[in-house]
Amino acid sequence: MVSKQEVIKIDGILTHIYQLGDPLLSSKSIVIIPGNPGLGGFYIPFGHELYNLFNENISILIISQAGHSPPLKYCFTLNEQIEHKIKTIEKLLPINNNHRLILIGHSIGAFMVLNMLDKFENRLERAFFLFPTIERMKESDAGKRFVRFYPILIYILPFICFIINLLFPFNWLKRKLISYYFSNSPLDDRSILIDTVLYDLLNPLTIKNLLQMANEEMSLVKQRNDQIIKRFINKITFYYGTNDHWVPNHIAKQMKQIYPKGDIIQCTNRYLHAFVLKHSKELAKIVFDRIY
Numbered sequence: 703m704v705s706k707q708e709v710i711k712i713d714g715i716l717t718h719i720y721q722l723g724d725p726l727l728s729s730k731s732i733v734i735i736p737g738n739p740g741l742g743g744f745y746i747p748f749g750h751e752l753y754n755l756f757n758e759n760i761s762i763l764i765i766s767q768a769g770h771s772p773p774l775k776y777c778f779t780l781n782e783q784i785e786h787k788i789k790t791i792e793k794l795l796p797i798n799n800n801h802r803l804i805l806i807g808h809s810i811g812a813f814m815v816l817n818m819l820d821k822f823e824n825r826l827e828r829a830f831f832l833f834p835t836i837e838r839m840k841e842s843d844a845g846k847r848f849v850r851f852y853p854i855l856i857y858i859l860p861f862i863c864f865i866i867n868l869l870f871p872f873n874w875l876k877r878k879l880i881s882y883y884f885s886n887s888p889l890d891d892r893s894i895l896i897d898t899v900l901y902d903l904l905n906p907l908t909i910k911n912l913l914q915m916a917n918e919e920m921s922l923v924k925q926r927n928d929q930i931i932k933r934f935i936n937k938i939t940f941y942y943g944t945n946d947h948w949v950p951n952h953i954a955k956q957m958k959q960i961y962p963k964g965d966i967i968q969c970t971n972r973y974l975h976a977f978v979l980k981h982s983k984e985l986a987k988i989v990f991d992r993i994y
Contacts, residue, residue, distance in 0.1 A: 812832065849920050895979065
């Protein structure tokens with residue numbers, strides 16, 4: 703198995719990427735765009751599950767959100783994040799139309815993929831929107847709470863993060879504490895999930911950047927872009943949760959009415975919005991079955 707994890711510069715931006723397989727030896731690549739927090743480490747177990755399902759006959763690229771991993775002082779806008787993903791794909795994957803792309807966006811990552819479809823139209827094999835936040839985020843239950851408390855969260859959460867690092871300066875101790883949170887996660891996934899929190903999430907800059915990005919999501923993600931969806935509906939799979947507090951109720955039902963021929967799935971297993979914490983294997987199987 704060929705795997706590579708590194709921090710590289712994309713158009714001058716330090717970017718954490720994780721790759722499985724060699725894109726030069728494969729006719730297809732899966733690109734995974736995280737949600738928020740945009741930490742690619744959380745998606746590595748998901749990537750490995752997909753890679754194994756394809757019997758390693760595919761390449762996989764996970765791209766962290768700019769400024770989230772590694773943490774940077776500059777907070778990137780959603781449009782800048784989209785452009786960042788496009789440039790990363792163009793730099794790391796073959797640019798010819800014979801190399802097909804399968805784009806997977808989780809949460810706000812689905813919004814980014816939706817706005818990337820035009821760019822990769824001639825190379826697009828399929829797109830997957832997992833627990834997609836592509837409309838009316840401010841109207842969701844979690845969105846309403848976030849908007850209400852954001853003026854407090856933007857100051858208190860980075861400060862709490864600073865205090866945690868001050869009170870618990872030893873990584874072994876923080877690792878022990880974090881491990882309790884992931885006690886219900888699959889055993890094989892725990893180590894990378896814990897490391898992602900320890901080395902990426904527990905940073906005041908990361909916390910500030912993800913909160914500021916979430917705040918922009920509330921104001922920018924309003925009306926669904928039906929113009930693009932209609933053009934690509936035959937190549938998109940939507941997967942909606944049944945207890946997803948970041949998506950207004952009945953969105954999946956409305957989508958099925960608007961796009962009766964679309965591949966729109968409503969979860970019946972009550973998987974969490976943050977599926978990568980517990981259900982990477984299950985979602986990977988769903989994605990794989992839709993491709994083959």
